[in-house]
Amino acid sequence: MSEELKAKANEVKAISIELIKKLKELSGVGLTDAKQALVEAKGDFDKALEAMRKKGMTKAEKRGDRETREGIIESYVHDGRLGAIVEVNCETSFVAKTDEFKELAHKIAMQVASMDPKYVTFEDVPASELKAKKKEFEDKFKGPENMKDQIIEGQLKKAFSDKVLMEQPYILDDSLTVAGFIKEAIAKTGENITIRQFKRLELGVTD
Secondary structure (H helix, E strand, C coil), X not given: CCHHHHHHHHHHHHCCHHHHHHHHHHHCCCHHHHHHHHHHCCCCHXXXXXXXXXXXXCHHHHHCCCCCCEEEEEEEEECCCEEEEEEEEECCHHHHCCHHXXXXXXXXXXXXXXXXXXXXXXXXXXHHHHHHXXXXXXXXXXXXXXXXXXXXXXXXXXXXXXXXXXXXEECCEEEEEHHHHHHHHHHHHCCCCEEEEEEEEECCECC
């Protein structure tokens, strides 16, 4: 056996079956794919999961279009002066009643209270706001014409990222957006999860 093959064999042996099973359960792929992802990531679980996510291999990528008719309404209040209430939806009442789902909804309420988003998704931004901001970027545009639409689209998303809940950095792990945090939860629960609406309240402040 060549030295290269020996090294590969040692890498596979070093990865425990428990780790492979954990990645399989979290991502929804087969054991072989889970093992291969871990080998490529040299046993780093987080890197393996991220690589699979980028390839669209996780369950979250496959469940995003499922209907979410169940869920809960959760709230968060900070020091009696600042709070938020959110509606977070899933597919079944079984998942909606779990402690994990309730904790997720509570964290989303914390996010809303802390980061004060105005919209759930980019698609919820009023067309009039998008149109006005787009015109502003078009008037200032000095780049290559063949890249104009793509560049302006990126500028628009960046301009509204702090106002759109799903685009915001997740407050408990800024390596993720809120959308990324939700995708991880989808992979763990095996159900689609959506945020339908929210309301933020601050003492003495009105919309």
